[in-house]
Amino acid sequence: MSPRPLTVAETRHLASLGLFVNEPEPVLICRPCGYALKPFGERVGRHLAEKHNVSKSERRGLNALVASIGLGDPNDVPLRPDGVLQHDALAVVHGYACLHCNFRTTSSDLVSRHLLKIHKWKDSRKSDGWQRNRVHSNVPLQSWSQNGMRGYWIVRTNTPMLAQPTYVDIRDPPTDASTTQRRALLAAAHNSERTLLGACPSSTITTATDSTADLALTTNWMRRTGWAEMFNGARRDLLVWMSQIPSPTASASYHFPLGSEDEATIAKSSSEDEKRLQYLLGAVDDLFDTCEDTIRHTDNSMRCWLRSQDPHRPYKAPFELVGRRATSQAYRRTVKMLLCFCVRLWRLPLGVRLSHCRKSLTVTQSRAIDTLWSDNVWADVDMDTSGRPVMEEDSDEEDETATDNESDSDDEPGEDLDKLLSLQQNTNNTNFEDRPTADQDNFGPVLGNNPPENAVQDLILQLLYFLFTEEYEGGRSGSTLLVYFCGVLGISPDGTVFQRPKNYTKHLSALIYCARLIIMEVLLPWKSHPYAGYPARPRRGQLDRLNEVRREKMCLGSQAPLGELISLRAYGRALSMSDGPSFRVNWSDDGKILRWDEHRLSMAQFRSLADDVLQRSDSAVDDLMYGWNPGCDLSKVRDRMANTSQGYSFVSEPANNLHEAYLNLSQQVSLANLDGLLSANGWVQHKVRRYLESSDTLLKLLLLLVYLTGGQAARGTELMSVEHQNVSSTSRGIYVYSGTMVIVTRHHKSRHATNNEFQVARFLPAAVGRLLYLYLVYIRPFSRMLCRVCLGADNTDSSVLFRPLLRPTDHWGTEKLSKELSRRATHLFGFTLSVRTYRQISIAITEKHIKQIRRPFNRLQDKGPDAPIESALAWQSGHRPLQRATTYGLDGAYPDSLQPALLQVYKWASGEWHDFLQLKSSTLEPPHSHPRQHNPSSQWSMIQRKTNPAQARGTR
Known part of the structure; x- marks a missing residue:
């Protein structure tokens, strides 16, 4: 049965009502609903009234018209084949298509039932594969009926159907009751995850076990250190917190939350404890000043034994104090962190210590810390002072007299030292307690109720000596507090990861260095420590006393912390060679742009840095010369480089006749009509000071200019040691050679260790050499004259070039150079640039653009095909x-x-x-x-x- 043809008026009438007569399948489709309607009785009119609110007047005669067309039942119309173009009047739904048959549906439950009933596949844990591997999902389907009761067929849409299974977009899932419940459960899970992610990452990471028995999952470094087992289950972020140095401005208590708001579960350090810790840290500096003074009064032979790691032989070079103040402060800071950690660990409640730190304290360890913390000397200490202890009675002269007399004492150690050594040799007691009372230990002072001024220093010395010489408990190095603290130093600041050896061995070097100072101060002090019972060094038998402790406590393989620290440092240094550099750069394809971290720098920008500093330096020199240009011909300057007499330089060379040249500048500047420094009433003080300040500003620019243009960037410490004239013990670092100004540096960071000089000559460009010449010949001598005449300074002048004239005793460090470099880089590039970063960049540029430096050269090699014929x-x-x-x-x-x-x-x-x-x-x-x-x-x-x-x- 086929429908009769419709007139144009009938077609328009049906279209106005949203109806469409389909061909060749004789069905009536409702376009808004997207499915076919049954054409029997009044169903079509009722559908339009109920679903689309069509008025009765518009529906008049509709049912008779539909009946006269001769349409069929949608349930009896055959389905279209798969892959046909989509019907524009039917709705497109996305559903599932079985891979094994022609079953199509939009319900996931019907798919599961179909696979179980027809294909005997059950969705369970032991199933072979996933359900999504047996059906196509997100397939475009169409059907004649409303809910697809008679089936679906797959259609082609504007987007081609994928050959592989596709998946439903989770952002717009079907909104049935089941899906609503699932979305609610998923939202709750997501909220829980967001709460967890918003919390401190270390709160979840550091409590999990990191230990593993699988050798393939353990690096050599972690296997050697044993940190995974040492801190298994511990709150590593808490351990890092306990090693922090208290802030000098902190007055309130210092607390660390352990994950709960309950006060009983929060680790606290009271304000009284923090004040006492601050006072202790101030005394640590005084103690190490005393230790360094002892080393200065110790002969080289004894210091060779002190440095040796061999039980029977001295080291080839003596133990030396670090040369840089920053290094000394960094080493002392490590010891301060050690003291803070030990005290805070001891002050923790026993339950918190065991559950969150996984660390117990032996009776000996508790007594050693309690001796420092509970001594009677604290009753006489004024906690409001931040540096040295303030006692009720001042007895400086008495202490000095006692010290001098005790330098002639017997060879045997003091009574308290014997007690300390005997106590450390009897640490086999495995009982643990929280805080033993003071009357149970053998530590403490040997004096009565008259503590000397340095009593706190002596107590710190006693505790540090115990920590550095503590014997292993059960043969395990991790049982000692010092080795355990070294593991804490290997944890990152946020407590999440462990440090690699390249960033860690510096801490071991600091502790080894400080341990040698402390042990030397206990065994052979230059001045006695009466409160701790350590007498001054004897006249004879010093080596025997040192070796008695050194062989057991300070050598490689000894059953004391230093043996483990020395071994671990050697292993870490060898392993760090495979870690690669910490600073890496990337180049653009054309080699003109260098990138590192989040910064980028073009070669034009890099060149502009030196050019900018050169222009500013030239302007500053012109201002200080008051526009006077005396000329500079370095080719005519004579400089006897081999002359090492004191005070000699090319300025003082008689043949150059430059020693009085600055007087000409003095005449130009002092008698100038504008901004002259001299008036009829005398020197104009504010102008003189402004001139001297401008001279120091120029010196900073010259420092940066020499650093940027002298070739490969030098270390800051190398430039800061350059002298402009000879002194009694060293030669100058500024020469004129072959018409060029030359900077020669002899300092090297490993000079103390290798005992070798490493001399490097840096030739300056012509423009830079001219500015340095004018400064040395005219500006600097004239500025010194102003200091003497106007400010009453003495006649002595610092031989170090880069040192301010107004404050000649001030020593410029690398931070001064880095600050000037960062200031200019921020102005030109928009980001800061440190000395360390600039050195890395300059080396990378050299390797990329200065090709010839890569070519091997050895003028003293007479073997090989490239050896010179000379x-x-x-x-x-x-x-x-x-x-x-x-x-x-x-x-x-x-x-x-x-x-x-x-x-x-x-x-x-x-x-x-x-x-x-x-x-x-x-x-x-x-x-x-x-x-x-x-x-x-x-x-x-x-x-x-x-x-x-x-x-x-x-x-x-």
């Missing part, structure tokens, strides 16, 4: 090139270590850097690139084979 000249004299260059035929006009050949190499290297910065300098060809047309390779190889038969056999 080696034959050394052979004729019966020497190897190295022996000849260092012993014979030295030019007396130059220092032995800076002969012309080496200076030419440095000049070429500096010139390559000047060319990259586009600064004018007299560059040289690379010293290894001389022509060899007179040295045929065949003849040279023949000569080498004759002089080195073994090498000839290897090449054959």
Whole structure:
């Protein structure tokens, strides 16, 4: 049965009501609803009235019209085949299609029932695969009926159907009752996760166990340290908190939440404890000042034994104090953290200590800390002072007299020292207690009710000596407080991860250094410590006393903390070589832009830094010279580099006639009509001070300028040690060589360890050399004259170049250079640039753009195909090139270590850097690139084979 044709008026009438007569399937489709209607009786009219609110007048005659067309029942109309284009009048729904048959549905429950009933597949834990692997999901479907009761077919939409299974978008799932419940459960789970993520990450990470028995999952570093087992189940963030140094401004109690608001579950350090800790830390500095003074009064031979790790032999070099103040402060800070950690751990309630720190204290450890904390000396200490203890009675002179007398005492240690050593040798008691009373221990002072001024220092010394020499409990190094604290130092500040050896071994070096100071202060102090019972060093038998403790407590493999620290540091240093550099850069494809971290720097910007500092320095010099330009021809300046007499420099060289040149500048500046420093009534003080301040400002610019333009960036400590004239013990670092200003640095950070000088010459560009020449010849001497005449300064002048004239005793550190560099970088680039970062960047640029520096060069090597033919000249004299260059035929006009050949190499290297910065300098060809047309390779190889038969056999 086919429907009759409709007239145009009938088609328009049905379309106005949202109805469509389909062909070739004879069904009537409601476009708004997207499915076919049954054409029997009054169903069509009732549907429009109930679903779409169509008025009765609009529906008049509709049912008769539908009946006259001859439409069929949608349930009897066959389905369309899969893959046809979608019907524009039918709704498109997304559902599921079975991979094994023609079953289609929009219900996930019906899919599960179909797979179980027809294909015998059950969704369970032991099922073979997932349900989504047996059906297509998110498939576009259409049907004649409203709910697809008679089935669906797959249609093609504007987006092609994927061949692989697709998945329903979880952002717009079906809104049935089941889905609503699932969404509510999922929302609750998400809220719980967001709460967890919003909390401190370490609260969840650090409580989980990190130990594993799988060797493949344990790095060599973690296997060696044993930290995973040591801190298994411990709150690592709490351990880090306990090692923090209290703030000097903190007055309230210091607390750490353990995850609950209950006061019983919060670790606290009271305000009284924090004040006492602050006082202790101030006394630590005084104690280490005393220890360093003891080292200064100790002979080299004894310090070689102190540094040795071998039980029977001294070390080849003596133990030395660190040269930099910043290093000393960093080492002392580590000891202060140790004291804070031990006291706070001891003050924790026993339950918190065991449950959150996983650490017990032995009776000996508790007594040692209690001796410091509960001593009667605290009754006489004024806690409001932040530095040295303030006693009721001042007895400086009496203590000095007692110290001098006790320097002649017997060779045997004091009574309390014997008690301390005997107590440490009897730590086999495995009983643990929270806080033993003071009358149970053998620690403490040997004096009565008259504590000396340095009593607190003596108590700290006694505790530190115990920590550094504590014997292992049960043969385990982790049983000692010091080794356990070293593990805490290996935890990151947030407590989440452990440090790699590259960032960790510095802490071990600090503790090893401080341990040697403390042990030396206890065994052989320069001045006695009467409150602790440590007498001053005896006249004889000092080595025996030192070795008695050193062999058992300070050597590699000893059953004391120092043995473990020395071993772990050596292992960490070897392992750190495989970690790679901590600073990495990336280059753009054209090599013109360098990137690191979140910063980027073009080569044009990099060059602009030196150019900007050069312009500012030139302007500052012009201002201080008051526009006067006396001229500068360095090619005519004579400088006897081998002259090491005190006070000599090219300025004082008689042939140059420059020693009084600054008086001409004095005349120009003092008698100037505008801004003259001298008036009819005398010197204008505010102008003089402004001139001196401008001179110091220029010195900062020159420091930065030399750093940027002298070649490869030097360390800050190297530039800060440059002297402009000879002194009694050292040679100057500024020379004029071959018409160029040269900066020579001899300081090196490993000089104390290697006992070797490492001399580096940095040739300055012509413009920079001119500014430094004007400063040394005119501005600096005139500024010194103003200090003497106007400010009453003495006649002494610091030989160090980069030191302020107004405060010659102040020592500029690397932070001064870094501050000036950051200021200029922020102005030009918009971000700060430290000295360390600039050194890394300059080296990266050198490796990328200055190719020739990569080429090997060794002028003293006479083996190999690239050896210079000049080696034959050394052979004729019966020497190897190295022996000849260092012993014979030295030019007396130059220092032995800076002969012309080496200076030419440095000049070429500096010139390559000047060319990259586009600064004018007299560059040289690379010293290894001389022509060899007179040295045929065949003849040279023949000569080498004759002089080195073994090498000839290897090449054959």
